[in-house]
Amino acid sequence: MPPRLHCPPPLQEGAVFDLPPAAARHVQVLRLQPGDEVTLFDGTGGEWQAQVAKMGRADVAVRVGAYRAIDRQPAREVHLALGVPANDRMDWLVEKAAELGVASIQPLATERSVLRLSGERAQRRQAHWQSIAAAACEQCGGNRVPVVHALAEFAQWQPLAGAALRFLSFDADARPLLPAPAAPIVLLSGPEGGLSPAETQRARSLGFEPVTLGPRVLRAETAPIAALSALVLAAS
Structure with a gap:
């Protein structure tokens, strides 16, 4: 090849x-x-x-x-919105999400985020993540490179209009991730320590519904990849 x-x-x-x-x-x-x-x-x-x-x-x-005209995208369109994890874990997350066929990635600065970026440093990191996504598509055969958006403050961020909104949660009313709607999905996942109570309330006010992957506590970089895998494989 x-x-x-x-x-x-x-x-x-x-x-x-x-x-x-x-x-x-x-x-x-x-x-x-x-x-x-x-x-x-x-x-x-x-x-x-x-x-x-x-x-x-x-x-x-x-x-x-x-x-x-070859398209290898998953049947279900999934957009990830992520509280940025620390160290190089975001690099790994972007790579794996691109391999799985994520439609876009929105890095978010949240109350419990360890990694703090702004100005030129944030722009350089965004370009770095975008290059990781492109390299992952070179390797896996994907012909649509997911857009890695500029880092946004969760308090001001607005999700994609018209999409089904879900956030990973351990709240008592969280339901299983699957089955999921066929419409485009925005999947929100917090950083280490999860979303704060105020952020959880804001997510709900935006229309996000809580979903769970089960009783095990997954790392901040593992949970969204596990959820993305379930969503795209279930639709294939």
């Missing part, structure tokens, strides 16, 4: 252009040569056959071939 490379849109059959730096390094590490085949995707759906046209010291040119 030819290597898969993510390139910014738009891609067009017959175009010849230099790959972006990350994709070019990938080709060089694989020691591909002119004439070798690669698969290109721009993250918006579908993929293109292509060939390496030129290998330079630091640049790699490709020639774009035929388009293939």
